[in-house]
Amino acid sequence: MALRNALLAAAACALAACNQSGAPEPDPPAVQLYAMDCGHSTFSDIGMFADDGSMNGQSRTLVVPCYLIRHPSGDLIWDTGLPEAIADMPDGWRPDGFPAHFVVPVKLTAQLQQLGLTPADIEFVSFSHMHSDHTGNGNLFTASTWIVDADERTRMFDAEHRADPQDFNNYNRLETAETQLIEGDAEHDVFGDGSVRVIQAPGHTPGHTVLLVQLPNAGAVLVTGDMWHLAESRERRLVPSFNTDRAQTIASMDKVEALARENEALVIREHVQEDFDAMPRFPEALN
Numbered sequence: 001m002a003l004r005n006a007l008l009a010a011a012a013c014a015l016a017a018c019n020q021s022g023a024p025e026p027d028p029p030a031v032q033l034y035a036m037d038c039g040h041s042t043f044s045d046i047g048m049f050a051d052d053g054s055m056n057g058q059s060r061t062l063v064v065p066c067y068l069i070r071h072p073s074g075d076l077i078w079d080t081g082l083p084e085a086i087a088d089m090p091d092g093w094r095p096d097g098f099p100a101h102f103v104v105p106v107k108l109t110a111q112l113q114q115l116g117l118t119p120a121d122i123e124f125v126s127f128s129h130m131h132s133d134h135t136g137n138g139n140l141f142t143a144s145t146w147i148v149d150a151d152e153r154t155r156m157f158d159a160e161h162r163a164d165p166q167d168f169n170n171y172n173r174l175e176t177a178e179t180q181l182i183e184g185d186a187e188h189d190v191f192g193d194g195s196v197r198v199i200q201a202p203g204h205t206p207g208h209t210v211l212l213v214q215l216p217n218a219g220a221v222l223v224t225g226d227m228w229h230l231a232e233s234r235e236r237r238l239v240p241s242f243n244t245d246r247a248q249t250i251a252s253m254d255k256v257e258a259l260a261r262e263n264e265a266l267v268i269r270e271h272v273q274e275d276f277d278a279m280p281r282f283p284e285a286l287n
């Protein structure tokens with residue numbers, strides 16, 4: 001009987017991954033990654049995305065995504081896009097003195113509803129960084145736990161940002177939300193099993209972060225915030241002119257490239273149309 005059991009175990013191990021003691025490995029968590037359309041920005045001049053002047057005078061449309069990660073232990077929204085109030089503006093939003101036109105074709109809340117969710121159902125919220133095309137719907141997620149780099153949070157609530165209600169009022173109510181601060185160079189393991197990690201990649205802002213997701217079938221995916229704004233940015237290591245620390249940004253590019261190699265990760269440059277188009281079309285998910 002013992003022999004028969006051993007043979008059955010060996011046969012099972014031939015069909016599934018087993019550890020050295022012969023017991024089947026636990027199934028990886030059924031994590032799913034959804035790419036949602038949270039607007040787009042059409043720039044009449046993308047010069048600001050390259051501080052070497054090489055992109056001056058060119059026009060380009062940048063996609064603005066939101067990412068939803070569904071894990072058996074909860075949901076995380078990563079970046080919340082442009083404010084969904086723009087969807088109610090008949091011709092979108094054209095800020096004075098800024099060379100861009102912002103459009104939101106479908107509200108984030110309407111997309112969550114397609115999955116039977118409201119913002120209050122989302123356990124965790126995190127932004128790659130504080131800029132308004134990432135924190136635009138931050139105040140929808142005050143019932144979530146906010147995962148944020150300590151330096152980034154300090155900057156978001158400093159006097160200069162409080163004095164700019166246009167952007168500040170998109171996220172200001174998170175000040176009293178339940179918060180998990182990421183200190184120093186630490187990374188944050190969202191669900192405690194290594195499947196979803198918020199990793200520091202500062203420079204664009206003081207606490208810019210990227211997200212590394214391990215999917216059971218598709219493998220590793222790196223969602224890289226504003227590490228690279230344009231299709232040209234990664235290969236040419238372009239640094240935007242609106243940036244906190246150039247040397248730190250270059251060092252973070254090296255760090256994220258190493259992470260991508262080590263994990264053989266699919267790299268998503270969030271504002272690049274072809275990377276967004278390579279994701280399953282919502283409400284389909286990558287898993």
Ligand SMILES: [Zn+2]
Nearest residue numbers: 131133134226
């Ligand atoms: Zn951005």
